[in-house]
Amino acid sequence: MKDKLWDHIARVRALSPLVHNVTNFVAMNNTANAVLAVGASPVMSHARSEVEAMVGICGAVVVNIGTLDEYWAGTMLRAAGEAGRLGRPWVFDPVGAGATPYRDGVSAELLALRPTVIRGNASEIMALTRTNTTVTKGVDSTAASTEATEAARRLSRDFGSVVCVSGGTDVIVAGELTVSVHNGSTLMTRVTGLGCSASAVIGAFVATGGDTLETVTAATALFAVCGEIAAEGVSGPGSLQAGLLDKLHNITATEFADRLRIA
Amino acid sequence: MKDKLWDHIARVRALSPLVHNVTNFVAMNNTANAVLAVGASPVMSHARSEVEAMVGICGAVVVNIGTLDEYWAGTMLRAAGEAGRLGRPWVFDPVGAGATPYRDGVSAELLALRPTVIRGNASEIMALTRTNTTVTKGVDSTAASTEATEAARRLSRDFGSVVCVSGGTDVIVAGELTVSVHNGSTLMTRVTGLGCSASAVIGAFVATGGDTLETVTAATALFAVCGEIAAEGVSGPGSLQAGLLDKLHNITATEFADRLRIA
Amino acid sequence: MKDKLWDHIARVRALSPLVHNVTNFVAMNNTANAVLAVGASPVMSHARSEVEAMVGICGAVVVNIGTLDEYWAGTMLRAAGEAGRLGRPWVFDPVGAGATPYRDGVSAELLALRPTVIRGNASEIMALTRTNTTVTKGVDSTAASTEATEAARRLSRDFGSVVCVSGGTDVIVAGELTVSVHNGSTLMTRVTGLGCSASAVIGAFVATGGDTLETVTAATALFAVCGEIAAEGVSGPGSLQAGLLDKLHNITATEFADRLRIA
Numbered sequence: 033m034k035d036k037l038w039d040h041i042a043r044v045r046a047l048s049p050l051v052h053n054v055t056n057f058v059a060m061n062n063t064a065n066a067v068l069a070v071g072a073s074p075v076m077s078h079a080r081s082e083v084e085a086m087v088g089i090c091g092a093v094v095v096n097i098g099t100l101d102e103y104w105a106g107t108m109l110r111a112a113g114e115a116g117r118l119g120r121p122w123v124f125d126p127v128g129a130g131a132t133p134y135r136d137g138v139s140a141e142l143l144a145l146r147p148t149v150i151r152g153n154a155s156e157i158m159a160l161t162r163t164n165t166t167v168t169k170g171v172d173s174t175a176a177s178t179e180a181t182e183a184a185r186r187l188s189r190d191f192g193s194v195v196c197v198s199g200g201t202d203v204i205v206a207g208e209l210t211v212s213v214h215n216g217s218t219l220m221t222r223v224t225g226l227g228c229s230a231s232a233v234i235g236a237f238v239a240t241g242g243d244t245l246e247t248v249t250a251a252t253a254l255f256a257v258c259g260e261i262a263a264e265g266v267s268g269p270g271s272l273q274a275g276l277l278d279k280l281h282n283i284t285a286t287e288f289a290d291r292l293r294i295a
Numbered sequence: 296m297k298d299k300l301w302d303h304i305a306r307v308r309a310l311s312p313l314v315h316n317v318t319n320f321v322a323m324n325n326t327a328n329a330v331l332a333v334g335a336s337p338v339m340s341h342a343r344s345e346v347e348a349m350v351g352i353c354g355a356v357v358v359n360i361g362t363l364d365e366y367w368a369g370t371m372l373r374a375a376g377e378a379g380r381l382g383r384p385w386v387f388d389p390v391g392a393g394a395t396p397y398r399d400g401v402s403a404e405l406l407a408l409r410p411t412v413i414r415g416n417a418s419e420i421m422a423l424t425r426t427n428t429t430v431t432k433g434v435d436s437t438a439a440s441t442e443a444t445e446a447a448r449r450l451s452r453d454f455g456s457v458v459c460v461s462g463g464t465d466v467i468v469a470g471e472l473t474v475s476v477h478n479g480s481t482l483m484t485r486v487t488g489l490g491c492s493a494s495a496v497i498g499a500f501v502a503t504g505g506d507t508l509e510t511v512t513a514a515t516a517l518f519a520v521c522g523e524i525a526a527e528g529v530s531g532p533g534s535l536q537a538g539l540l541d542k543l544h545n546i547t548a549t550e551f552a553d554r555l556r557i558a
Numbered sequence: 559m560k561d562k563l564w565d566h567i568a569r570v571r572a573l574s575p576l577v578h579n580v581t582n583f584v585a586m587n588n589t590a591n592a593v594l595a596v597g598a599s600p601v602m603s604h605a606r607s608e609v610e611a612m613v614g615i616c617g618a619v620v621v622n623i624g625t626l627d628e629y630w631a632g633t634m635l636r637a638a639g640e641a642g643r644l645g646r647p648w649v650f651d652p653v654g655a656g657a658t659p660y661r662d663g664v665s666a667e668l669l670a671l672r673p674t675v676i677r678g679n680a681s682e683i684m685a686l687t688r689t690n691t692t693v694t695k696g697v698d699s700t701a702a703s704t705e706a707t708e709a710a711r712r713l714s715r716d717f718g719s720v721v722c723v724s725g726g727t728d729v730i731v732a733g734e735l736t737v738s739v740h741n742g743s744t745l746m747t748r749v750t751g752l753g754c755s756a757s758a759v760i761g762a763f764v765a766t767g768g769d770t771l772e773t774v775t776a777a778t779a780l781f782a783v784c785g786e787i788a789a790e791g792v793s794g795p796g797s798l799q800a801g802l803l804d805k806l807h808n809i810t811a812t813e814f815a816d817r818l819r820i821a
Contacts, residue, residue: 080364349657
């Protein structure tokens with residue numbers, strides 16, 4: 033698969049797909065910038081008066097529950113439902129799943145709509161399968177991504193989704209298949225909303241069609257490799273946020289191939 | 296007009312007008328920072344319980360429909376209406392006009408309140424006059440700004456507004472008069488919300504009084520010149536966002552005059 | 559007290575407390591990043607369906623009324639109330655107090671719940687005690703922090719709060735005690751939401767326990783010293799935003815001690 037990943041990156045730049053995001057307030061700006069930096073075009077919108085119309089003009093939908101409330105949750109369910117009806121891929125980012133019963137209830141409703149892709153940290157993925165018996169610590173994971181592989185397999189089997197568990201190693205599961213991306217930087221965990229940005233970038237990639245395991249892996253690898261390169265040149269998380277966007281925009285095929293470590 | 300533009304820039308720095316923004320979640324942070332960088336003072340507020348009171352203490356109002364919903368649309372209409380009653384200038388940024396019928400309906404209601412200034416990309420300006428028969432691509436334009444000049448003239452005539460069409464060339468129309476600003480950088484299209492920031496900066500400039508065509512041109516030229524200078528020194532869109540704010544803050548009269556290309 | 563401040567900074571890094579923020583849209587991203595940069599973990603959430611549950615898993619709560627509305631104000635009151643019931647510290651940031659009667663009314667309701675800490679600029683602190691007879695200029699202060707010392711003392715006495723007045727000098731009042739922090743940079747006033755970030759960082763510090771006057775002073779001093787160092791190396795407010803986050807993350811005990819000017 034390794035040799036095909038750059039083709040997907042080039043394809044996003046060429047097609048510039050439109051991605052509809054119903055996402056959280058914290059990460060909206062850097063999420064939109066990440067989608068632009070990889071060459072795609074973001075739309076952020078949540079009004080019930082236009083949700084189906086907006087889904088209809090977009091190539092993929094991203095639903096992120098980071099700052100959900102009762103109104104937004106209704107929009108999320110309608111956006112996901114409309115994506116399903118139209119056969120458009122959609123990505124579910126279960127931010128903070130496990131932190132409160134309300135989050136878990138909305139997550140269960142969204143899961144029942146069978147997301148094309150689920151991306152979260154290990155705590156969140158484990159919370160979705162109720163296999164995590166520890167208390168989730170807000171929106172940051174208390175478990176390593178590799179601990180969540182079994183939960184990811186179960187989610188993939190139960191809901192037909194490709195599941196991406198972010199962490200020191202990013203683990204991507206599609207049914208019986210598993211891919212591991214060994215890029216990234218621990219400094220990325222000190223910038224808010226990078227997981228949200230990764231989910232939106234995955235949305236841009238699955239919008240272009242092609243095998244979902246491949247496009248999710250390409251998006252995940254691109255994000256991790258760019259974060260790794262950017263982190264080397266900076267003195268802290270503030271500069272990393274800008275440097276990551278720069279690198280997502282200007283990375284070359286050679287830079288990508290030289291860094292990529294997947295298995 | 297060229298020789299008068301810096302005076303307007305200096306005037307904003309000296310008067311530091313207060314600008315009330317009812318704007319979108321994606322661009323709120325960089326919008327507020329752009330208003331601060333040019334020397335003015337932003338207020339972001341949307342509660343119906345205070346909208347008229349907030350308009351009452353501000354020198355101008357900016358209404359941006361990027362992430363509108365039913366509640367926010369009501370606030371926008373009340374803010375625009377109150378601005379009209381008090382004789383305060385207000386700026387309308389029709390983000391994503393043409394993308395959904397809901398956006399077009401709210402836009403029509405806002406237009407009927409006769410904005411002092413309308414600023415959008417070519418697709419949005421054409422959508423407002425229903426002269427754009429192509430499907431709008433979300434919030435990014437699919438047309439060149441110069442294609443929208445006729446639509447801008449019609450809007451200016453019908454609603455008495457100064458109309459600014461952003462793009463490779465920024466075209467500003469006031470009745471029969473047209474000014475073109477030939478500054479900027481294509482990299483600016485890879486940063487989210489810069490159009491929103493430009494609208495808010497225009498709000499700061501019209502708040503100081505003076506001829507509206509001149510103040511809108513000064514704001515537009517300042518933004519484009521600073522973006523052009525900042526883009527030369529950066530490796531991507533992440534750095535451009537910070538560099539643009541720096542340059543809006545520290546640009547000198549000489550730098551501005553050396554770069555400015557208007558006709 | 560000066561010698562104890564670094565211990566509190568080290569303690570936040572070691573314990574990484576979870577801080578629940580009900581805050582404004584403008585500053586959410588940089589606020590979350592500031593909390594991460596000092597080593598703590600932010601949660602941003604506002605749904606009434608989960609507010610008590612979220613307060614229950616967090617070490618402190620921060621309530622910021624910058625972009626309040628009727629729904630959010632209800633959440634803020636419930637979050638503050640639950641913090642009080644559970645004995646968790648909570649911080650009140652009265653953004654724009656004095657600008658509209660609605661803001662003043664909600665502020666009075668929140669004050670009645672006896673915040674552990676109140677942090678605002680001089681105009682806001684004076685507005686809370688109705689001692690400011692000038693019109694507040696939106697969210698930016700028109701008075702020096704030292705002019706608000708008497709108002710801060712009254713708030714501290716009436717509500718049992720530690721009160722921090724931000725400005726050229728940061729003044730911290732606890733009953734009869736007063737501490738002044740003489741660090742910072744005027745360029746910080748040209749970046750939106752840094753006061754909001756400071757309030758959230760204070761939330762992280764009070765979450766670790768210890769004497770409240772000391773933890774509030776440590777958080778305030780850390781923020782001011784890092785802003786001062788970061789401002790020296792940058793060409794404008796855009797770079798300062800990133801540089802401040804970098805410095806919050808990487809400042810050492812020696813750098814802090816060399817710069818700190820408190821009395």
